[in-house]
Amino acid sequence: MLLDKPYGMTSNQVLQRAKYLYAAAKSGHTGTLDPLATGMLPICMGEATKFTSVLLKASKSYEAVIKLGYQSTTGDAEGVITKLSDAANIRLNIEDCKSMLRQFVGKIAQTPPMYSALKYQGKPLYNYARKGATVERIPRAVSIHYLQIKSLSGNELIVSVQCGTGTYIRVLAEDIGKALGCGSAYLISLRRCSVGCFHLNQVKTLGMLEEMNLMERDRCLLPIDSILHEFPSVSLDKAEAQAILCGRTVPRNNTKNPMDHTQQKNIVRLYYQQFFLGLGEVSMCQSIKPKRLLSDSYFAKQDHNLLSRIC
Structure with missing residues (x-):
């Protein structure tokens, strides 16, 4: 969820309000804004909290109004x-x-x-x-x-x-x-305009969410892998997906992967039949091992037949 943090609220207050509106068991924001600052505050909920570090490390843009010739204790x-x-x-x-x-x-x-x-x-x-x-x-x-x-x-x-x-x-x-x-x-004021690939034209305010019904709110949520587009994607076949979900390493010697071979470690998004499974790590010999996967319960909520199709 991309929220427009209002003036005067702490980032945690905004987080707790969003968590309540979505009845989320787990949630976290991806970079604190001071109470006087406004603008984009991405909120990760549920399984998306496994990937908050990506947005924490992302570049951010701001518009700042600065008063020259004065000093503030804060x-x-x-x-x-x-x-x-x-x-x-x-x-x-x-x-x-x-x-x-x-x-x-x-x-x-x-x-x-x-x-x-x-x-x-x-x-x-x-x-x-x-x-x-x-x-x-x-x-x-x-x-x-x-x-x-x-x-x-x-x-x-x-x-x-x-x-x-x-x-x-x-x-x-x-x-x-x-x-x-x-x-x-x-x-004097500070407004965050973007975080990574996300921009202000995508944000919703707390007021907007409070006026929506649950179905309308759910349509405002972005998919988990939308925060991971900096990583190349790899599609797995059934046997490979089975191995990855069981924590095993998958050899990919005969498959082209968009890797940077100058690096010893490469992170990729893993998919099976267009379903996002999580992140994997590719070695120099092109083997993929699981790095951070979504839970079985998440797959069941999205598509109760997905795990049966894989396993």
């Missing part, structure tokens, strides 16, 4: 705001900003903010920050795939960002403010 509008400089007096223009922001594209080092869920001695950093304490944080490498300016009006800068996992847009906003000579900056 990096966003929730913190205590202090004015540092008047961006208008620095005479910023879009071309200068574009030139300066090129330094942030590629692999850069970021120091995680104190107001984050990263753990220190078993406790989230925000627990220390709320008590006025600061702990040493080690800078880490993150990837910014692109960073484009959409507009600049006075001291408000709107940018589009596509980045890899682990990137803090609040920290990026602060670093942009420093690089532009404004002392610092903070996020």
